[in-house]
Amino acid sequence: MFINDDFVFLHLQKAAGTFVADRLSQRLPGTIRDGHTCLHEGKRGRIVAAAIRDPWDWYVSLWAYGCMGEGGLRGRLTSSQHQVRRRVLGDVLSGRMRPKDAIAHLRRDNDRDPAAWCDLYASAEDADRFRTWLRAILNLPAACYLPEGYPDLPMCGRVGFMTFRVLRLFTDWAAWKAGALTVRTPDDALAFYYRHGIVDHILKTERIAEDLERLLAKLDRSEKFEAPAAPAKSNRSRRRPHMDYYDPDTFALVQEKDRMVIEAFGYAPSECAR
Numbered sequence: 001m002f003i004n005d006d007f008v009f010l011h012l013q014k015a016a017g018t019f020v021a022d023r024l025s026q027r028l029p030g031t032i033r034d035g036h037t038c039l040h041e042g043k044r045g046r047i048v049a050a051a052i053r054d055p056w057d058w059y060v061s062l063w064a065y066g067c068m069g070e071g072g073l074r075g076r077l078t079s080s081q082h083q084v085r086r087r088v089l090g091d092v093l094s095g096r097m098r099p100k101d102a103i104a105h106l107r108r109d110n111d112r113d114p115a116a117w118c119d120l121y122a123s124a125e126d127a128d129r130f131r132t133w134l135r136a137i138l139n140l141p142a143a144c145y146l147p148e149g150y151p152d153l154p155m156c157g158r159v160g161f162m163t164f165r166v167l168r169l170f171t172d173w174a175a176w177k178a179g180a181l182t183v184r185t186p187d188d189a190l191a192f193y194y195r196h197g198i199v200d201h202i203l204k205t206e207r208i209a210e211d212l213e214r215l216l217a218k219l220d221r222s223e224k225f226e227a228p229a230a231p232a233k234s235n236r237s238r239r240r241p242h243m244d245y246y247d248p249d250t251f252a253l254v255q256e257k258d259r260m261v262i263e264a265f266g267y268a269p270s271e272c273a274r
Contacts, residue, residue, distance in 0.1 A: 001021070001032070001033040001035075001039070002020075002021040002025060002030055002032050003030055003031060003032075003033060004028060004031070005046070006047065007028065007030070007046055007047045007048075007219060008039055008043075008046050008048045008049070009021060009024055009048075009049050009050065009051075010038075010039065010048065010049070010169050010170065011035075011036050011037070011050075011051075012036065012052065012053075012165060012166065012169055012170075013062070013071075013165065014053065014058055014061045014065065015051040015052055015053040015058070015205050016051050016053070016203075016205045016208045017036070017051055019208065020051055020203060020208065023212060027216060028219065036169065038168060038169055038176075039173060039198065040173045041173075042172065042173065042174065042198075043172075047200050047201065047218075048199050048201070049199065049200065049201040049202070049203060049215055050170055050199045050202060050203070051202075051204070051205055051208065052166070052203070052204055052205070052261070052265045053204070053205040053206070054205070054206060054267050055160070055162050055254050055258040055261045055262060055267065056243070056246060056251065056254050057205075057242040059134055059162065059254060060130065060239060060242040060245050061239075061242070063121070063130050063133055063134070064124040064239035066121045067121045067122070067123065067124035067239070069121075072147060073146070073147065074117075076145065076146065076147045077112070077114070077117040077145055077146075078117045078118045079114060080114055081110075081112075081114070084106070088102045088105055088106060089102075101152070104152075105151075108144045108145070108151060109145060111141065112142075120132055120133040120136075121133075125239070125240065127244060127246075130245045131245070131246075131247060131249075131250045134250050134253065134254075135250065135253065137161055138157070138160055138161070138253055138257050139157055140156070140157035141157075143156050143157040143161070144156060144157070146161055148164075148165070150164050153180055153181060153183070154181060154183070154184040155180075155183050155184055155188075155189065158184060158185055158186075158257070159183065159184075159185065159186055159189050159257060159258075159260070160186075160254065160257035160258035160261075162258050162261055163186070163189050163257070163258045163259075166193070166260070166261055167180075167183065167189060167192060167193060167260070170193065170197055170198065170199050171192065171196040171197055171198060172196045172198050175196040176196070179192065179196070186256070186257065186258075186259040186260055189259075190259065190260040190263055190264060193264050194264070197264075201215055202265060203215060251269075
């Protein structure tokens with residue numbers, strides 16, 4: 001997140017956020033907060049911007065980043081049971097997790113096979129591994145292994161993990177804390193976003209330099225610059241064009257589970273499939 005008194009940029013994972021935050025910090029007063037922080041204190045009259053990505057491309061990028069040995073999701077899925085127990089115990093002792101939630105978490109995690117997940121991250125060139133990974137994280141029971149509180153919500157396994165992350169980051173924090181349990185389906189997710197969304201200005205990863213220039217113009221700080229060959233290159237995943245990884249079934253799976261992202265941000269499936 002990049003933030004100042006008048007403006008906030010929300011950093012969604014794998015959506016060129018590092019690139020955008022870096023450029024904003026060069027041109028605007030403000031600070032960069034660690035990680036993919038939600039706006040807990042609310043808008044307070046500030047302009048809010050965020051970057052989004054074609055969901056089909058987003059999942060490939062998320063997986064390929066894990067194939068490089070990086071990312072919190074890979075770490076969560078491939079951690080040993082001993083590592084998970086130690087982390088959960090630490091969360092309980094520090095007060096970050098209630099004991100009953102810790103017990104539920106460990107029960108859900110009991111059937112996770114770290115070696116199998118490691119194998120799914122073995123090669124960023126292997127479309128079959130990607131498809132197996134995608135089907136797993138978008139459906140139960142494996143969706144219950146995902147991080148950030150997603151398994152505790154009724155949407156788990158019904159609404160895509162990207163949609164979950166977008167809702168959590170792009171909507172009013174108080175509304176999310178009060179209403180996340182009411183979101184059960186992609187239709188619910190779309191309605192919740194339209195009702196509680198806080199983003200005023202969307203930047204699309206596919207045209208990030210142009211959208212960022214327009215944002216700077218809106219903020220009266222426009223400066224022309226050349227788009228780098230690889231936006232957000234510090235976290236760039238290495239892999240083939242994203243549509244090489246999909247077959248009709250996995251393409252349709254993302255279209256179903258992440259319909260909120262597709263409709264809210266104008267990603268026509270026919271265009272994304274090119």
